[in-house]
Amino acid sequence: MKNEVRYPEYRDDPAGFVENVLGAAGKPYSKQREMLEAVAGSRRVSVVGANGCGKGWALARLILWWVETRARAKVVVLSSTQRQVREVLWQELAAVVDAAGDALSGKLTKGRYFISPDRFAIGFATNNPDNIHGFHSPELLMIVDEAHAVRESHFDAALRLNPVKTLLTGNAFSTSGTFYESHHGKRHQYHHMRISAYETPNLTGEEPARPGLITAEDIADKALHWGLDHPKFIAAVYAQFPDTLEDSLVGRTAVEDAMREDAPTGEGAPSEEDDAREPVYIGVDVGRFGTDESVLCARRGQRIVALKSFGRVDTMRTAGETALMARELGAEAIFVDEGGLGGGVVDRLRELKAPVHGVQFGRKAMHPTRFRNLRSEIFWELRRLINDRLIALPDDEELAAQLLSLRYDVSSSGQVVMESKRELRKRNLPSPDRADALALAFMTPPSLQIWTGYEPFLLPRSGGGTRPRPPVGIPVPPSTSADDEGGSVVPAEAGTSQ
Structure with missing residues (x-):
């Protein structure tokens, strides 16, 4: 038989x-x-x-x-x-x-x-x-x-x-x-x-x-x-796994340390009391393909206070979830990756009078001699915050995997270049939706600069309270700012697109 x-x-x-x-x-x-x-x-x-x-x-x-x-x-x-x-x-x-x-x-x-x-x-x-x-x-x-x-x-x-x-x-x-x-x-x-x-x-x-x-x-x-x-x-x-590959953005030990602690432990990190007085910022990455997630990440100071993900849904649902989180947490600003489907989320949040800022990862960096684009600049600063133990991350296995999957290169002109999502897919890796939302959450208005956590951390806020101190070497102008190559960065006020 x-x-x-x-x-x-x-x-x-x-x-x-x-x-x-x-x-x-x-x-x-x-x-x-x-x-x-x-x-x-x-x-x-x-x-x-x-x-x-x-x-x-x-x-x-x-x-x-x-x-x-x-x-x-x-x-x-x-x-x-x-x-x-x-x-x-x-x-x-x-x-x-x-x-x-x-x-x-x-x-x-x-x-x-x-x-x-x-x-x-x-x-x-x-x-x-x-x-x-x-x-x-x-x-x-x-x-x-x-x-x-x-x-x-x-x-x-x-x-x-x-x-x-x-x-x-x-x-x-x-x-x-x-x-x-x-x-x-x-x-x-x-x-x-x-x-x-x-x-x-x-x-x-x-x-x-x-x-x-x-x-x-x-x-x-x-x-x-x-x-x-x-x-x-x-x-x-x-056949031994290294802590980090040569071109990895961050190493496993640094990520695990950031997820293990309830509060940042690096030198110069603000106290819990200082963080409690800080505004809430929300980063939003909108899922584009069938297996992608839409992710909302909220931070107060150097601590992540909310991380929510859901399978790909329409832009109205994503906008609604974002508006709800913003109201519940009293968010001062929302940063949305407006590439692809994100533009629809930005438009709807504007209609709802939410303090939304559209972010184009592919736009020119604020320091273009050092970074290929804004995405590279944002993630490079996130790398420093993680390595210097200046932020506390949620114990989230998928977030850790995405952060550890990110790689970078240095161009012949000395610019840091983050691996694109298309290149990640070529390596059979999923879109780093949670990592993107985390990076977006660490932007600050009104100029869409990158928050760094440098001390002195807090500056007086008009009308009382405090606000994050501008990053060292990155001036925050009232309207425009000269960049490294003589150009300018126009602030994106709430409800306008950068």
Whole structure:
């Protein structure tokens, strides 16, 4: 019978299946065997490995073991790119199937290993998480390869399939997200393991040399290219997650510190009493695409007092939610990213007589010799506030992930350039809606300058009370201000667009 299970005795023994059924296709070395046994014994497994440590070798054999030893087995392999599926993993699978010959029951096609409609493995990459459905089975193995580069929305879709086992594999080239957390904050939910280059046969000498695995020469090349203490070298060779990548806007330690404290702890931070006298400002980022969020972030002084997010809704609903929060908190100013759908929110808030300021992230920076655009300038100042422990952030996992995903570059003219949302999507990362709303909340009227938290923090406010002190080196004019290149920045009064 086509659907007959030929190897039920290996149902819980993938290493035995690999050695005795697929023996002609090679035997696992010690860390590969550990990986095989981890999948057999645990519901959720996460493996971070050095480049060239042989994860793909083990994945191909795990796929065949699962499908060949279960009557209703399905394997869904999700990766960051079609190339990783078709040209890397499926090529390895083809080599194993060819070597095993008649020992296997299935047929290998492009992107699929098929025995019957109830028993198959399929591999793919997709831009739409809605495509990850329809693969339900009581014996479903979900494999996420190159997990460090897979979008969070895709992890969510994979989880909805209710797999009986989940295996994540990838490299340590991330500082946030599901894969990162499977080795950090959520490591208790996984059997997690690490494969350093120095634990592979070509370095340990425990077994004969393995063609295709990393060598001492490969490591030497990486050391010359990056340097021994470079985050990329540490990730690629030692399979250790760095606190921050070279071009990351902020590091995990700084973000966690900001979320751990109820109040800022940096030198010069205002007291809780000073913050209590400060006005409330609200930042609003309006969701543009199906998986984007609309986010409202309110701050008083250096503390976030509200963070609210909701799935994409129409502009009237977003404007209504914003107006409600502004009334409840007595907000003095609202800053809305008016690109895309944000313009409609700004228009409606003006009709409601709300103190709204439209912000164009792509407009000219106030210090154009230092920053490519306003977005780069705002986030660079937010970076300083976080690194100097001058703000307290809510303990929000998604906000942390978005902040840690942000990267920057420096142009040939010395300008700081923040990675755009389009570039983030190319890296399979979601729009940083919560981070954008946070950055917007740290703007100040009337000139849409960036609040810095420098001491002395408070200045007298006309009519009593206090107001934030202007940032050092950024004058706040009554009407216009000369910028770095002789231009001007026109203040955006409440109810007008910048």
